[in-house]
Amino acid sequence: MCYFEQTRWNCGYWKWGNFRQQCNKEYRTGETCGLKLVYSTNYQQGNCKLCDQIQKKCRRITKMQTDIARWQQEGNRTATIEKTERDIHDITAQVNEIMAQHNERQMKVT
Known part of the structure; x- marks a missing residue:
């Protein structure tokens, strides 16, 4: 359950962004547990x-x-x-x- 940024467009299309925060399950520095959660969503105007x-x-x-x-x-x-x-x-x-x-x-x- 590591946290990532997310980018979302008006049409509903989205993509994962940069890694932001490590969860409690993963103790190794720089590693992720594999489960992605949204840290914050950046809304983009226009088309994807x-x-x-x-x-x-x-x-x-x-x-x-x-x-x-x-x-x-x-x-x-x-x-x-x-x-x-x-x-x-x-x-x-x-x-x-x-x-x-x-x-x-x-x-x-x-």
């Missing part, structure tokens, strides 16, 4: 790093979709459209993976 990554990828997907719509009107770009659609599929899979990580961390109880 995962939310930032999700937003960037969503903006990229939106740009690709507008490009595809423009290319379809122009015509004669079938290979480019197919490649961009594959890229959109890959990026969407990455977004889903990041969102799963984010939701998993939000559901963990500190």
Whole structure:
């Protein structure tokens, strides 16, 4: 039951911070018992790093979709459209993976 700082963002994502206080169960200097308790919580304004990554990828997907719509009107770009659609599929899979990580961390109880 050693105490650590915690950082928490508005979206609910959190991470452990620096070691702050040793518990009574651990007698060796510099060692921790393995059980983490919150010493203090630092609230951060704005988005966490995962939310930032999700937003960037969503903006990229939106740009690709507008490009595809423009290319379809122009015509004669079938290979480019197919490649961009594959890229959109890959990026969407990455977004889903990041969102799963984010939701998993939000559901963990500190």
